[in-house]
Amino acid sequence: MTGAPVPGSGAAAGEAARPEAVRRLLLQRASGLLRWETLLLVVLALLVVEGTRLSKFFLTGPNFANLVSAVMEVAIVALPMTLIIITGEIDLSVESMIGLSGAIVGSLWAAGIPIEVGIVVVLIVGALGGLFNGLLVTRLGLPSLVVTLGTLALYRGFAQVILGPTAISSFPAGFTAFGFGNIPGTTIPWTLIVFSVLSVVFLLVTHRTWIGRQVFAVGKNKDAARYSGVRVGTLKTALFVVTGMIAALAGVILAARFSSARADNGTGLTLVVVTIVLLGGVDINGGKGTITGVILAVFTLSVLQNELRLAGVSSEYQGVAVGLLLIGSVTAPYLARQARSYSDRARRGRQPPAGSVERGEVV
Amino acid sequence: MSAEVSVRPAGPGIGSRFVGMLGRSRELTLGGVIVLLCAVVSFQAPHFLSISNLSQVTTLAAIIAIAAVGESLVVMTKNIDLSVESTIGLVAFVVADILRQKALPGPAAWAAGIGLGLVLGMANGAIITLFRVPSLVATLGTLSIFRGLDFFVAGGHEVNLADLPPGYSDAATQSFFGVPLFVILAIIVVVVAALVMRLTPFGRQVYAVGSNAEAALIIGIRSRLVIFLAFAVCGLLAGVAGVLWGMEFGTIYATSATNVSLQVIAAAVVGGVAIAGGAGTVVGAAVGALFLGLINNALLLLQMPQELLQVIYGAVILVAVSADALIQRRERRLTAQGAIR
Secondary structure, X not given: OOXXXXXXXXXXXXXXXXXXXXXXXXXXXXXXXXXHHHHHHHHHHHHHHHHHHHOOOOOOHXXXXXXXXXXXXXXXXXXXXHHHHHOOOOOOOHHHHHHHHHHHHHHHHHOOOOXXXXXXXXXXXXXXXXXXXXXXXXXXXXXXXXXXHHHHHHHHHHHHHHHOOOOEOOOOHHHHHHHHOEOOOOOOEHHHHHXXXXXXXXXXXXXXXXXXXXXXXXXXXXXXHHHOOOOHHHHHHHHHHHHHHHHHHHHHHHHHHHOOEOOOOOOOHHHHHHHHHHHOOOOOOOOOOOHHHHHXXXXXXXXXXXXXXXXXXXXXXXXXXXXXXXXXXXXXXXXXXXXXXXXXXXXXXXXXXXHHHHHHHHO | OHHHHHHOOOOHHHHHHHHHHHHHHHHHHHHHHHXXXXXXXXXXXXXXXXXXXXXXXXXXXXXXXXXXXXXXXHHHOOOOOOOHXXXXXXXXXHHHHHHHOOOOOXXXXXXXXXXXXXXXXXXXXXXXXXXXXXXXXXXXXXXXXXXXHHHHHHOOOOEOHHHOXXXXXXXXXXXXXXXXXXXXXXXXXXXXXXXXXXXXXXXXXXXXXXXXXXXXXXXXXXXXXXXXXXXXXXXXXHHHHHHHHHHHHOOEOOOOOOOHHHHHHHHHHHOOOOOOOOOOOHHHHHHHHHHHHHHHHHHHHOOOOOOHHHHHHHHHHHHHHHHHHHHHHHHHHHHHHHHHO
């Protein structure tokens, strides 16, 4: 943010006063951190323009409610997943926790237990499921990839044991309204409120508190973080617990939106969650990323999916789009870095001493 | 064990010897567990040990085992391939579709299917090694992309056994001297792969890249080429598995082989292939596939709910890796003690 005025004033007196190293650092931050989100914003704007071209209903309230509520489950899970990925771990089991939580809420409701009680129960189950993931990863030192691949099967299996092939669809009207209804008198879905509140919480916690700083520290250098007093294991376990709880909440929302709890609810959603996080500019190798980017990615993906639907692309092929987007959001920054380092090297080859001028040009 | 380790407290020898030891012991342990499982189940359900049941179980397990051999090569290089199920499904569908339209004779269609698997595996390898995409992300993406291609080819239809030339699925029930054809194929694949891993530079390079990529680079191993080849082989073998899958099931849908990746990875992990790379054997992975197949069958015969299968797969993966971690921790402690002594 502070980086923006610097290149403008660079030619004037500011340049001499500011040490070169600091200047370079600020520019790097400006070009590195802001660029991805600006790019996303541009893409989102282009998509919206394209959408208005595709259909005159695109920019209407009902369509907005429609396209937003279609991704809210994955959107809320993407928030804690961002922190998990920043610490260098991954949680593949979220889609099964979504299915399990729906199965539990459904079967409890079918057994005559109030839906509110059911929701509390699944949040606890989600926390326990996350705790199990976290303890295996941090206490036994197992790779989170294989642990959560195991619980991906395990939690889905629990859902299948609980529900079998049946579906529970006799949910109360108030509950399903929470899934796909809007706030009365508006076209703002209830679930968007949930996502907004969680977004603000995650934004503040990640970028304004010691918790966020520890998360980044662990992701950048786990050992250094440990030596400087971060309780790496506890932190990671806590993140897995939060992820499990929010995945359980997402399962409730999904069951409410579909007005149906089935054992296979949420199959394939881990792909979408991870895609959103990486599209948001979070580094898959850990240590880098912003919640802002992830929030932008949520809307980019939802607009894209909506347009694919408007253009008549069936949901089976939309998986291809998501897969390409996932791979693209990791390759694009890599290729950009390669291109930049080539051009840097080429330019340095031509005029070796002119460091400061060259830096100014880059931005 | 501790005595042997303490003789050579440092150097590259320990790693590989330790790895070999662990691998061998895992295969033996698993073999023991399989014998125990067979004993218990056959006591409850005598039909379990009948030739017809066993050939059915081993035929299915053979398909998974072939894919698991490829997967274990990838995992040994410290990577993962989540997309095998989509490769198997796509290949199975394409081969069936070719045969239905009588575009190619049988063997040519099979070759086309295996070639398609190779191409898909090479695509994975290229994305991972050229663009430096972590294999988890790349194959999570291609899992969805290849399945999308499958839907595209299928266009909402399925291929029924009735549409296919007569004798298409005969191979699945053929046997020589009582051993099903698919099992013989799987044994050939496993033996060839095991020999390649043990005797060729490529095999040693796979272990080297997986256990220490930087060191491998320093001694001149082209890690990225090795990883690319591992993914190519994995795709190729998934292609073989796909061809066999079509013969085994006859009717092929666009969603065929969904969730099989988990079985394939579970087979490798249970068979002692370390998910952190650098350790394990293809024989172990194949035995792992057999183990999972037997469990599946036992559930059926003991009339336990099929829903338990996913639970068991998950539990088996977690138990196997936890056991590995605990054993390794103990070994490390012993090694440390040996070094002090």
